[in-house]
Amino acid sequence: MSGVVRYREAVARAEAAKHSLMSSAQAARARITPARLKQDATTKVVEAAMDGMAYAAATARQRPAMTGAAGAAILLFLARRPLAALFRRLYVGHDDINPDHSETDDG
Structure with a gap:
């Protein structure tokens, strides 16, 4: 060559x-590119959320009593202030059954 x-x-x-x-x-x-990175991150987050939901659903089907107890605990935690207000009103209403008697000594 x-x-x-x-x-x-x-x-x-x-x-x-x-x-x-x-x-x-x-x-x-x-x-x-920023758009591609955003798309990749969004896709990964959605896939992780879907996997988590599938795992939670499978666990709930396997252990329904535990799932119900956990749901009730979360519901009570979220409704703790309205429930506390309700019980305070019931307690005050139950305590003041006889309005003739004053709580103070001076009458």
């Missing part, structure tokens, strides 16, 4: 490697 042929083959290989590098760089640039 002459030097000219080897030079042309080397130039062709260099051009192919340059084209490959440029296409890889463009693909990497496309992957790190």
